[in-house]
Each structure stands twice: as structure tokens, then as C-alpha cells.
Amino acid sequence: MENNYNITDFEDSYDEETVYLCVLPDFSIISGAFFIVICILSVIGNCLLICVLVSYQNLKKVTNVFVLNLACSDLIFTVTLPFWAVYHLHHWIFGDFLCKFITGAHFIGLYSSVTILTAMTVHRFFTVVLQKWPINHLRRRKYVTAACAAAWLISIAVSVRDAIKIEVSEWLGVYYCEESSAIVVGLSYYVQMSLLFFLPFAITIFCYCAIIKTVLQAANRERQRAVAVVLCIAVAFFICWGPYIIVLFIRLFYEPKVCTDHESLEIAYNVFRMLAFSHCCMNPLLYMLSQKSRRDLLHFLRCEINERGVGQNTSVIQNVAFTTNNATVMLELHHN
Structure with missing residues (x-):
């Protein structure tokens, strides 16, 4: 979880002896308030979704089990938002343990979402395209349970590794919850993100191209609606998180030379981060596309x-x- 509180940066001109001061936009108040609003909407939406799934939906259906796990992932991610809001509005006041714990929960929510979405996509591919999904309900439940358990275990393992590297540091009386060694940890983090984001993204594109082709050839409206809901959920995730991940890679490998580029990159980073974090309240809305x-x-x-x-x-x-x-x-x- 990156956080920039310095609103100034330096630009080297063509004359190396001259240094100019770049004033960057401050998104602290906007981001903090936005995170609080998103937290409220996400808690209401995902709690209602879980209640509806448990009370009225058939949890023997594979899609409903995956959606239930996605709602849990979103709630775990949502729990971290009030802490990041306080961090933006003030500074880190919760100590080293909560710094690591909240960072771990933040990444568990993110990684579990993308892995569960990938499992949903692969399930749809086997069901619609290959038509090799088992008819036996017990075998279905075993496969779904194993897929969700694997998604959670992978997410927790990777997130714990990330959380260990985070620590509280102090500079001029302000406390930060950041990575201890930005260069080495940052590179490994982005490689990890590429494996846990771009690889699932490629799998999702491949599977849904085949799924859409198969569904359009078959005149089955019920199946088309079921595929459409899952497709919307997957597309919404990558639309929300994709620009933010790309900006993170740009910040790692590109150093702006002029103030206007610095300012543009800072604006893009903050705007796309708010878009990414807003994803935790979108799945309930997308699931309600179904009339039932x-x-x-x-x-x-x-x-x-x-x-x-x-x-x-x-x-x-x-x-x-x-x-x-x-x-x-x-x-x-x-x-x-």
C-alpha cells in the first residue's frame, strides 16, 4: 500500500546546477473521504448479497458459491479502508502490528478476488465450451471447495509475505506504513503482481472468447444470462484494477523529467487507485442484474x-x- 504525503518533488533541468521545485496535487482529503464512502457502500451491499445467497439462493450451484466467496473477499478488503482513510487524512497512528495486519488483509482481499474470478472463468469454460463438468453434485461440490480453498491459501501465503516487508517508519514527526526497502521489495512486488494479475487476465480473455463464441451459437437464453453475469463481474474487476496496476508499473520504471509529467502521473495514480478500491462495492450491483x-x-x-x-x-x-x-x-x- 503506497502513500505519498510529500506534495513537493524536484526536477533536474538541463543545467545540472539548477534545481526547480515541483508542486504536486494533494489528494489526501479526497482519497480519505472517498474510502469512507466506499467502505459504507461495500459493507451494506456485500452483507445484503451474502444474506440473499444464504437465505434464498441455491448454494449447490457453483456460481453462487463463487459469488459468496467473492463477497467475503470484498468485505475483507473493505475492512482495511477506514485505516487507509485515517492514514491519508492524518498519518499512520495504529502501530507496527496493525500496519502489517491491515496490509496483509488488503492484499488477501485483492489476491483472493482475482484468483476466485479466474476459477469462475475456468469453470465456465469447462461447463460451456468443453462440457466436461461432472454431473454428480458431490463431485461438483468437491471441485468448487478445492478451488476456493486453493484460492484462499495462495492469497494468504502471498499476502503474509507482503505484510512482513511492511513496517512503520518516522520522518519529521510523521509516521508511515511503507515497505522497508523500496527498490528490492518494489521490484519483487511488481513481478508478483504481474503473475497474479496479468496471467489471470490472459486466462480470462482466452476463456471468455471461447465461451462467447459457444454461447452465441447455442440458442439457450438461460445459459446466456448466467454467462453474462459472470462476464460482467470479471470485466468490472479488470476495468477497475487494470489502470491502477499499469500506473504502478509506470511509476516503477519511468522517472518524469518535467513537472507536468510528474503532476500527470500523480493525478493518474490517485484517480486510478480510487477507481480500483471502489471495486469492492460493485459485485453486489452486478449480481443484481439477474431478475431472480x-x-x-x-x-x-x-x-x-x-x-x-x-x-x-x-x-x-x-x-x-x-x-x-x-x-x-x-x-x-x-x-x-
Whole structure:
């Protein structure tokens, strides 16, 4: 998790003896406020999605199991956003342990999302194109459980490795939660990101090209809708995270020579980071593209409202009955 609090940088002119000061835009307040808003939306959306999946959807269906795991990934990622918001608005005040723990959770949410999405894509490829997915429900459940478990184990293992390298440092009274050795760790980090992002991206493109070709040839609307939902989820992930990952690579290998390039790169980095982090609240919206999912959500909300209404009415009736009994006792005592 990178964070730039210095709003100044230096530019070397053609005369090496002259140094100019570049003033870069400060996105601290905007980023902090944006992370808080995204956190609220993500918690509401993903919690509702999990409730609908558990209460009304068939968790024996492979897609629903994958979507449930994606919602958990988004919630893990969301938990880290309030800490990054405080970091942007002030500085790191949570100590070294939380610096490592929150960084680890941040990357677990990211890596598990991309690995689970890749598993969903491969599953769709086997089902639609190769048509070799097992009919037996027990074997399906074993395959899906193994795929999700592998995704989580890989994500946790890689994230722990990243978190160990993060530490709290202090400069001029300001505390930072950053990588300890930026050059070596940064290079290994970007190589790792390329394997965990660009490789799944290539697999997704290959699989969905074959899937779309197969689906268009078959006049099966139900299958087309199911593929469309999963496709939208995958496309949304790579649209949100793709520009941010590309900017990170540019920042690693390209050093701007003039202030305008510095400013443009800084603006792109902050804007694309906000776009990437906003992805954690998009999956519930995409899943609600399905008419059945929208119907289940409305039914769930209606039941919740009715239960609360019944509970409040019961409380009112109990209070009225209690008051009536007290009044009756008082009248009897007064009469006696």
C-alpha cells in the first residue's frame, strides 16, 4: 500500500546546477473521504448479497458459491479502508502490528478476488465450451471447495509475505506504513503482481472468447444470462484494477523529467487507485442484474421490515396490556 504525503518533488533541468521545485496535487482529503464512502457502500451491499445467497439462493450451484466467496473477499478488503482513510487524512497512528495486519488483509482481499474470478472463468469454460463438468453434485461440490480453498491459501501465503516487508517508519514527526526497502521489495512486488494479475487476465480473455463464441451459437437464453453475469463481474474487476496496476508499473520504471509529467502521473495514480478500491462495492450491483436476484433481495428486505414491524407492534401491545393491568389493580385497591 503506497502513500505519498510529500506534495513537493524536484526536477533536474538541463543545467545540472539548477534545481526547480515541483508542486504536486494533494489528494489526501479526497482519497480519505472517498474510502469512507466506499467502505459504507461495500459493507451494506456485500452483507445484503451474502444474506440473499444464504437465505434464498441455491448454494449447490457453483456460481453462487463463487459469488459468496467473492463477497467475503470484498468485505475483507473493505475492512482495511477506514485505516487507509485515517492514514491519508492524518498519518499512520495504529502501530507496527496493525500496519502489517491491515496490509496483509488488503492484499488477501485483492489476491483472493482475482484468483476466485479466474476459477469462475475456468469453470465456465469447462461447463460451456468443453462440457466436461461432472454431473454428480458431490463431485461438483468437491471441485468448487478445492478451488476456493486453493484460492484462499495462495492469497494468504502471498499476502503474509507482503505484510512482513511492511513496517512503520518516522520522518519529521510523521509516521508511515511503507515497505522497508523500496527498490528490492518494489521490484519483487511488481513481478508478483504481474503473475497474479496479468496471467489471470490472459486466462480470462482466452476463456471468455471461447465461451462467447459457444454461447452465441447455442440458442439457450438461460445459459446466456448466467454467462453474462459472470462476464460482467470479471470485466468490472479488470476495468477497475487494470489502470491502477499499469500506473504502478509506470511509476516503477519511468522517472518524469518535467513537472507536468510528474503532476500527470500523480493525478493518474490517485484517480486510478480510487477507481480500483471502489471495486469492492460493485459485485453486489452486478449480481443484481439477474431478475431472480433482485426478486430475492426485495423479498428479503420485505421480510426484515415485516419482522421489525411485528416486533414493534408486539412491544406496543405488551406495554398496553401491562399498563391496563396496572390500572385495573389500582382501581381494585381503591375500590376496596
